[in-house]
Structure formats: C-alpha cells, structure tokens
Amino acid sequence: MITVYCWLLCLYPGSYRGEFGEEMTSVFRDARSALSPALAAKISFYRREFCGLLSGALCAHFDRLFGSAIPFRRFNMQSQFRFPLFTVLLMLVIFAGLVLTIAEASSVAGDTLGLAWRSLVSILVFMLLIMCSTAAVVCGILYRLRRSGVHRLENVNS
Amino acid sequence: METFALSEPVLLVLLSLAEQPRHGYSILKDVESMSGGRGLLSTGTLYGALQRLLDQGWIERVEEDNPARDRRTYRLTSRGRRNLQMEIERMRHLTKVAALRIARKEA
Numbered sequence: 562m563i564t565v566y567c568w569l570l571c572l573y574p575g576s577y578r579g580e581f582g583e584e585m586t587s588v589f590r591d592a593r594s595a596l597s598p599a600l601a602a603k604i605s606f607y608r609r610e611f612c613g614l615l616s617g618a619l620c621a622h623f624d625r626l627f628g629s630a631i632p633f634r635r636f637n638m639q640s641q642f643r644f645p646l647f648t649v650l651l652m653l654v655i656f657a658g659l660v661l662t663i664a665e666a667s668s669v670a671g672d673t674l675g676l677a678w679r680s681l682v683s684i685l686v687f688m689l690l691i692m693c694s695t696a697a698v699v700c701g702i703l704y705r706l707r708r709s710g711v712h713r714l715e716n717v718n719s
Numbered sequence: 720m721e722t723f724a725l726s727e728p729v730l731l732v733l734l735s736l737a738e739q740p741r742h743g744y745s746i747l748k749d750v751e752s753m754s755g756g757r758g759l760l761s762t763g764t765l766y767g768a769l770q771r772l773l774d775q776g777w778i779e780r781v782e783e784d785n786p787a788r789d790r791r792t793y794r795l796t797s798r799g800r801r802n803l804q805m806e807i808e809r810m811r812h813l814t815k816v817a818a819l820r821i822a823r824k825e826a
Binding site: 577580581583584585586587588589591592609610612613614615616617618620621705 | 744747759760762763764765766767789790791
C-alpha cells in the first residue's frame with residue numbers, strides 16, 4: 562500500500578512532492594502501522610487517505626497554475642459558488658433535439674437508418690454516463706475541498 | 720479588522736500547534752484525541768493545510784540541528800497565534816450569545 566501511496570504522490574506537482582513527499586509518506590506509514598485490525602477501520606482509513614490525496618493534488622496543481630491571480634483559488638466553494646445548471650439544461654436540450662431528429666429520420670427511411678439510430682443512441686448514452694460519472698467525481702473532490710476549509714484562510718485579514 | 724470562521728480541521732491543527740511545536744504525525748494524533756475521534760485528517764488534507772498555513776505565515780518550520788526530511792516540526796508564529804486568539808474570541812462570543820438565547824427560550 563505504501564507503493565500505491567508513493568505512486569499517487571506523483572499526482573502532485575514536483576515542487577510540492579519535493580517539499581512534502583517524504584514527510585507525507587512517513588506520516589502515512591506511521592498512521593498505517595497504528596491502524597486497528599478491524600476491516601471497517603482499514604477501509605475508512607484508506608478511503609480517507611486516497612480521497613485526501615486526490616483532492617490535495619488537485620488543489621496543489623490549481624494553486625501552482627494560477628497562484629493568487631485568481632481570487633477563488635483552491636476551489637472556493639463559499640456562498641458565491643454556483644454550479645452552472647444552465648450548462649446541464651443546454652446539454653439536455655441538445656441531446657433531446659438530437660434524439661428527436663434521429664427518430665424522425667428513422668421513421669422516414671428504412672432499416673439502414675434504424676441501425677445507425679441504435680448505434681448512435683448507444684454512443685450518446687455511453688457519453689452521458691461518462692459525463693455523469695465525471696461530474697460525480699468532480700463534485701466529490703469539491704466537497705472534500707470544502708470540508709477541508711483551507712480556502713477560508715485567505716479571507717482572514719489581520 | 721474582519722475575521723471569518725475557520726473550518727474545524729484547520730482550527731484543530733492550529734490548536735494542536737498552539738500547545739507546542741509538533742511534526743505531522745503528532746498533529747494527526749493530537750487532532751484525533753482533541754476532537755474525540757471526530758476530526759480524522761488525511762495526510763493530503765493535513766499537508767494541504769500546513770502548506771497554506773506556511774504560505775500565509777501562520778506557522779513556520781522549527782530549525783533543527785539535524786533536520787530529517789521525513790519528520791519536520793512546525794510551530795505557530797506570532798501572527799498565527801494572534802489570528803487563533805481572534806478566532807477563539809469570536810467563538811466565545813458566539814457561545815455566549817447562544818447560551819443567552821437558549822436560556823431566554825427556556826425561561
């Protein structure tokens with residue numbers, strides 16, 4: 562598992578890895594050795610660690626790329642954050658339009674269009690599934706970032 | 720001077736360092752015991768918080784004679800301590816208001 566952890570550390574920017582990599586691995590090793598033998602505790606520990614690593618890596622890359630130039634760095638999900646619902650609506654409208662057009666065309670023509678219709682629908686359904694799962698992963702990462710609350714630090718003026 | 724609420728994990732990290740300088744694993748264990756097992760931090764979250772706190776100048780690394788790269792110690796700076804005190808003050812005010820309101824409701 563240490564190997565997997567080290568491999569996942571490669572997701573972080575090189576400079577971050579150089580600064581904290583060894584330390585993080587050492588802390589992970591210590592925490593793992595102190596882990597209770599219960600299966601539930603192990604699952605919870607690994608889930609927490611790997612989710613934390615993924616969200617941390619995303620955060621570090623975002624920070625490295627944009628620095629302080631962007632005010633909402635580290636995915637500031639406070640009250641001003643809004644998920645672009647209009648984008649989802651637009652995608653659904655386009656999808657519905659496409660399906661209706663194909664259905665109409667297949668009712669006019671014969672079997673050739675029927676086959677094309679079926680394959681196109683399966684491709685579209687597949688793409689929709691991919692989009693939904695990607696959205697779920699992104700939302701999960703954003704939720705973890707929000708829970709860490711690190712983004713609030715920059716709002717403190719002292 | 721304007722303050723914003725810190726999240727529980729960051730607050731616990733700062734409280735852990737307020738008592739004494741600590742290294743990463745010690746912070747994890749201290750946060751766990753302080754929160755009664757509710758505040759379980761992952762290493763990714765912990766080091767994300769530590770990096771941000773270092774950048775903001777709230778904490779600093781302790782200079783050691785033989786520094787081990789896998790076990791470095793962190794401590795609060797005066798700025799971090801001041802901000803932590805402000806946060807605690809804010810919480811104290813909030814709990815006072817909460818207690819008053821609850822008492823008023825019960826009366």
